[in-house]
Amino acid sequence: MTSKTVAELLSQEGALQDVSIKGWVRTFRANRFIALNDGSTINNIQCVVDFENFDEALLKRVTTGAAIHVTGELVESQGKGQSVEIAVKALEVLGDSDPETYPIQPKKHSFEFLRENAHLRTRTNTFSAVMRLRSSLSFAVHKYFNENGFNYMHTPIITGSDAEGAGEMFKVTSLDAKNPPLKEDGTVNYKEDFFGKETNLTVSGQLEAETYAMSLGKVYTFGPTFRAENSNTTRHLAEFWMIEPEVAFMDLAGNMDLAEDFMKSVLSYVLENNKEDLEFLDNRLQKEEEKLPQAQRSDMSLIEKIKFVVDNNFKRVSYTEAIDILRNCKPNKKKKFNYIIEEWGADLQSEHERFLVEKHFKCPVILFDYPANIKAFYMRLNEPDAEGRETVRAMDILFPGIGEMVGGSQREERLDVLKEKMKALDIDEKELWWYLDLRKYGTAVHSGFGLGFERLVMFATGMGNIRDVIPYPRTPQNAEF
Structure with missing residues (x-):
């Protein structure tokens, strides 16, 4: 019989x-009612x-966490909370189960x-819902x-190469560490x-993706990236996944169109296909927020x-306009921001983005x-503004509750300008000779963006810590499992 x-x-x-x-058994009440879950649904x-x-000896082995095989008749439920149930005719416990040491008890x-x-932890409702949503979002991306x-x-x-220029990279070597x-x-x-030569784990696939965009037209990467930043915040991982599309013959306006359409598409997918998981996580989040002071609660549910x-259509605003808005807003004037905006050139923080x-x-x-x-060397330089200030064709997408979600730019396609920027930042041309070649042979306007996948999963699940949206988090002093 097919299961x-x-x-x-x-x-x-x-x-x-x-x-x-x-x-797997979630609970077994009164030696009569088994709550069984197989990961296919939160229910x-x-x-x-x-x-x-x-x-009786068999039933004593039916404990929380045990794997079992049940055969019986699907009938209309006599109790509350479910429409159907199984009247068990045969039951088999698969493998061993130690109820005394099983850590995920029903509490x-x-x-x-x-x-x-x-x-x-995916035996719990919260984490099974999170990981099903992560899987659905991955599929929606592709x-x-x-x-x-x-x-x-x-x-x-x-x-x-160090695409970000931050220097926070993990070394890859086969040399004897002691000698x-x-x-x-x-x-x-x-x-x-x-x-x-000296090599590292990548922080981004963007530069290599640009090379393929300049021959295949439209490409994307979706893979693991690594950053050796010694940070223990709720937003940082040492190993994380990045989504990075690159498109030839596309300017910044086209890049913004693409990013907006992409974000709406993948989030629409989970709204349609993960309704039960989203409803559960929404209720969980609302219960958690009820414990917080009113001022700290969100204005919107998950x-x-x-x-x-x-x-909603995404509002497009220049950095200069945003700085004027922030500088003159009440939270800034009354010094309620942790980081007061005083002048043009400030690097915006999450509190400013959320405002x-x-x-x-x-x-x-x-x-x-x-x-x-305040932006990377590969971003296209604009002509100086009326006050002589230099800006680049960069863009960031800001979401409620989380701030920056997407970062991208039109890439610098002019060889002479790119060389000057690399020289100013002490970036060796010999290390990126192949990247410069793209500006020598068939150069063209091109753009792309990067999206940290775990940040997207955090937004879609309402989880407050990035360590809870990846199966096995890698953080400072932690590489367990």
Whole structure:
């Protein structure tokens, strides 16, 4: 007999004879009612056991966390909370189960405790919902780009370049850590290393993606990236996933159009396909916020935030206009911001970004034309403004509750300008000779953006810590599992 999933059985119309199902026990009440879940849905199916028909020793093995195989008859439920249930005819416990040591008991656990048991935390409703949403968002990303003519590109994980210029990279080496080969000046001789040069784990696939965009037209990457930033905040991981499209012959306006359409598409997908998980996470978040002071509560529920993005046009505002708005707003004048905006050139913080989205414009916002000195070398330089200030064709998309979600730009396609910027930042042309070649051979306007996938999952699930939206978080002093 073919086993059905819980999701299939709960959607079944009418009784179905002789059903078979396998899953994990969430609870077993009164030696009669088994709540069974197999990960296909956030909902459990109730399996009703007639105690007299089963061996007592067998039923003692049906404990929370046990894997079991149930066969029986799907019938209309006699109790509340479910429409159908299984009248159990046969029950088999699959493998061992130790109820004394099983950590995920049917009670409230802290997220910190569940991170310590990350191999089992998806047995809980919250984390099973989060990871199903993560899976759906991943599919929606590939679906969108596939339907819009993009080619999926696998960029290298091991690289000799630092795309962001921050220097916070993990070294990759096969040299003997205790006795590496040295140069005459006492520094490590990486010419004797595996790759014959100093290499690292990538922080971004963007530069390599640009090379393919300049031949295939439209490409995207979606893969792991790494940053050796010693930060223990709720927003930082050492290993995370990035979505990075690059498009030839597209300027900044086209880049903003693409990013807005993309974000609306993937979020619409989960609104349509993950309704039960979203409703559960929405209710969870509202219960958590009820414990907070009124001033700290969100103005929108989780589902309202997602619809806020999907249903509203994104407001496009220059950095200069945004600075004027922030400098003259009440929170800034009354010094309620943690970071007071005093002059043009300030690097905006999450509190400023959220004010623009949630209080001033009341819609998602795209900021563009940022000061050149706070953005990366590869962003296209604008002509100086009326006051002689230099800006670049950069753009950031701001969402409610989280601030910056997407960062992108029109790339600098002019060889002479790019060389000057690299020289000013002490970036060696020899290290990026291939990147400069793109500006020598068939150069053209091109643009792209980057989206940290875990940040998107945080937004779509309402989770407050990035460590809770990736299966096994990698953070300072933590590489467990």
